[in-house]
Amino acid sequence: MRKPCCERQEMNKxxxxxxxxxxxxxxIRRHGEGYWRTLPKAAGLLRCGKSCxxxxxxxxxxxxxxGNFAEDEEDLIIKLHALLGNRxxxxxxxxxxxxxxxxxxxxxxxxxxxxxKMGIDPNxxxxxxxxxxxxxxxxxxxxxxxxxxxxTKTPANDETAxxxxxxxxxxxxxxxxxxxxxxxxxxxxxxxxxxxxMTVPNLPEINGSSTIKLEEQKxxxxxxxxxxxxxxxxxxxxxxxxxxxxx
DNA sequence: AATTGGTTCAACCGCTTCCTA
DNA sequence: GTAGGAAGCGGTTGAACCAAT
Numbered sequence: 001m002r003k004p005c006c007e008r009q010e011m012n013k014x015x016x017x018x019x020x021x022x023x024x025x026x027x028i029r030r031h032g033e034g035y036w037r038t039l040p041k042a043a044g045l046l047r048c049g050k051s052c053x054x055x056x057x058x059x060x061x062x063x064x065x066x067g068n069f070a071e072d073e074e075d076l077i078i079k080l081h082a083l084l085g086n087r088x089x090x091x092x093x094x095x096x097x098x099x100x101x102x103x104x105x106x107x108x109x110x111x112x113x114x115x116x117k118m119g120i121d122p123n124x125x126x127x128x129x130x131x132x133x134x135x136x137x138x139x140x141x142x143x144x145x146x147x148x149x150x151x152t153k154t155p156a157n158d159e160t161a162x163x164x165x166x167x168x169x170x171x172x173x174x175x176x177x178x179x180x181x182x183x184x185x186x187x188x189x190x191x192x193x194x195x196x197x198m199t200v201p202n203l204p205e206i207n208g209s210s211t212i213k214l215e216e217q218k219x220x221x222x223x224x225x226x227x228x229x230x231x232x233x234x235x236x237x238x239x240x241x242x243x244x245x246x247x
Numbered sequence: 248a249a250t251t252g253g254t255t256c257a258a259c260c261g262c263t264t265c266c267t268a
Numbered sequence: 269g270t271a272g273g274a275a276g277c278g279g280t281t282g283a284a285c286c287a288a289t
Contacts, residue, residue, distance in 0.1 A: 053276085
């Protein structure tokens with residue numbers, strides 16, 4: 001049996017009050033991030049550690065950039081989504097000041113619709129079959145062989161979304177690497193201009209090594225305790241397609 | 248002014264991954 | 269090699285907000 005995260009009954013839930021925010025900010029200023037499990041008690045908060053972490057990461061962190069997404073940010077998200085699927089944290093790693101949650105929300109509320117309007121399937125970033133191919137024959141059509149970026153988990157394709165499974169042995173990017181693997185047998189992608197450069201201030205130069213540096217910095221910021229970026233880091237470093245793109 | 252329907256986004260939940268003993 | 273705990277991730281939910289009627 002799995003223990004619920006907030007097993008104590010007296011835990012607060014729902015929206016955070018100003019006082020709670022302040023307590024969390026004060027505590028983290030004094031002691032730094034991390035140790036989420038013990039933080040709430042130490043900070044005098046009636047929240048579970050998970051909740052504190054989320055609140056800090058998504059809302060209270062001082063380096064957050066809040067506000068509307070710039071056009072180049074939109075572009076970058078779309079391109080990264082095409083490569084990585086719903087790996088929001090990885091995508092967020094390339095957008096300084098943006099959180100995975102924010103990007104995920106923005107994707108679901110704006111970008112998805114935008115792509116649909118353009119006749120592009122947001123799940124696989126290909127031109128909608130109905131538009132591009134009136135003759136939708138069957139599983140042979142590219143629809144089924146589409147690289148489904150790992151993302152869109154449905155019971156049916158859930159497997160491909162899981163790192164361990166899938167036809168693309170490399171966890172990564174099931175999206176990315178599959179994309180590459182199947183590239184030759186696939187119909188051409190709509191011109192998404194997969195040039196992943198963006199003019200955002202503070203964005204470290206985008207290339208293989210800086211990519212890794214960025215992630216390493218995250219590690220460093222995270223109390224020596226190595227978060228589970230290992231795989232993704234590896235992935236980013238090794239995925240040929242990304243390697244090339246970020247060179 | 249009230250109601251309704253759509254949208255947004257903060258927060259929660261359940262699962263996976265990683266680390267350590 | 270394995271089990272347990274902690275952290276992290278992505279999907280989902282629901283309250284708040286907004287525009288249309």
